[in-house]
Amino acid sequence: MLRLEQVSLTFNEGTMDEKSALQDVNINLDTGEFLTVIGSNGAGKSTLMNVISGSVIPDTGNVFIDNKAVTPMQEHKRSQMIGRVFQDPMAGTAPSMTIEENLALAWARNKKRTFKLGVNKKRKNLFQEHLETLNLGLENRLSAKVGLLSGGERQALSLLMATFTEPSILMLDEHTAALDPSRAELITNITDNIVKKFELTTLMVTHNMQQALDLGSRLIMMDKGQIILDVSGEEKQNLTIEKLLNEFQRIRGEQMANDKAVLG
């Protein structure tokens, strides 16, 4: 489904700020796999997402989706196949437009946009059905401006918008990090439900180790632009935070320096 071959990327090469963000990264993700990605700040997790989505072009290496090389494809073409939710709840929706208009924007992702009305009776019903699954009452607020929603509501809507057209790949980049704990838990549950319901091939970056262990069928740990750990199956099931930290120390020979990681 998703394959990265020897992807490398250096920012600001040849300057003081030179930064090797990805070094020879290889990933092979099967259809329906749910990958959680952890690693300290600056490890290259967001850059990995950006390389897959096309908002950043790697120096070398290739990205394949459905066995098709997508590296030369422009971002907006690729995003027909990719659903994304960002960390910032403001980033995933258009604030001055209504809930139904936002859903209509998302609905058109994998279709050709036409000069027909974006919101009609039939689509309203469809949107309402999907909104009901969030259990936030948003189905009764179709014509409310999204700018009026709370951060958690917006993030839930972003998640729905990114997924209900069933993209080939779903990418979540710390999408619960900006929310308070109870909201974060809500969004985590919704994420779990949606991914299962649509059987989406998913990459989820998280700063919360427990979340990375609870969710998903496979886990990778990144450090300094490299994938240093890749576990799946039963091994992943039996993983604990302690084991993860020990593993990091064994590989890197140092304590995990991560002021942001939430261990619990």
Add this chain to the structure above:
Amino acid sequence: MFISMFGAVETGLLYALMALGVYLSFRVLDFPDLTVDGSFVTGAAVSAVLIVNGQSPLTATVLAVLAGFAAGCVTGLIHTKGKINPLLSGILMMIALYSINLRIMGGQSNVPLLNQSTVFSSITSFWENLHLSAPFNSVLTAIGISNTPSTWGVLFFSLLLTLIVKYITDYFLKTEVGLALRATGDNKKMIRSFSANTDGLIILGIGLSNALVAMSGALIAQQGGFADAGMGVGMIIIGLASVIIGEAIFGTKSIARTTLAVIGGAIIYRMVVSLALRVDFLETGDMKLITAIIVVAALITPKVLESRREKRRRLRKRKELANAATTKKGADQDAAT
């Protein structure tokens, strides 16, 4: 007085098309597009030259609109493909259009349309053949206005045209493409992640905006009886004034409401200008200064009103608190005695 207000509404309706164009770029796309000063003249020049050369007014106007669309697309291309900031892209195009407009007008800076058949001469003769002005004028005479307009045809035609353009704009902004256009002005990163080509949408949007501006220019030239290389100077500010005044007075609750507000703003702007020109010491040349003052006033007034409301609210709260304290004190004293 009535005649000058009547004229203000007539031209205001035609300038409203330009203001709708400015609304598309400034508000919908969040793109401060200064191409307007040039594309307004392009519309006027193309239609005037074609009419003088014997084309039908309708053909001339349609081609003027297409010329404006093309000019806007070039601005969009300079911005998106050349990665030049919006303001500079617009200014560059505006300057370029000044020369191009002179070329269109065959090197002259003014093309008169006296005694030519225009959209308006056709409308007026059609209207008067049906004797439609008489009933309106008799109403006016009945309420004591003796100075009646020569025709109502232009007014009703302008009203009809502007409303049609308004409804098409409202509809367009709700289509799938229109929604993507609005999202481009709202959150580019987001709409790109939903597979919209933001560059293409910006080019389309600025093109449509300038098509409306050029339509307005073409009609103003035909109504005024000339195209002039300088008639677009400050047009962007007039458009902005119309948008801001309209939004402030009529509100922005929905798209349909906002486009109506913009049209209202354009008419009110014309009325204010023609009232200002009735003041003895002001001259036609002062119009641009008046416009700038109107825009500044329109931008500042809401803020001043808001801060005064806040101040009053605070004062009231303090007074309430003070009153509560004295009554409590009084009650305490009563209790003590």
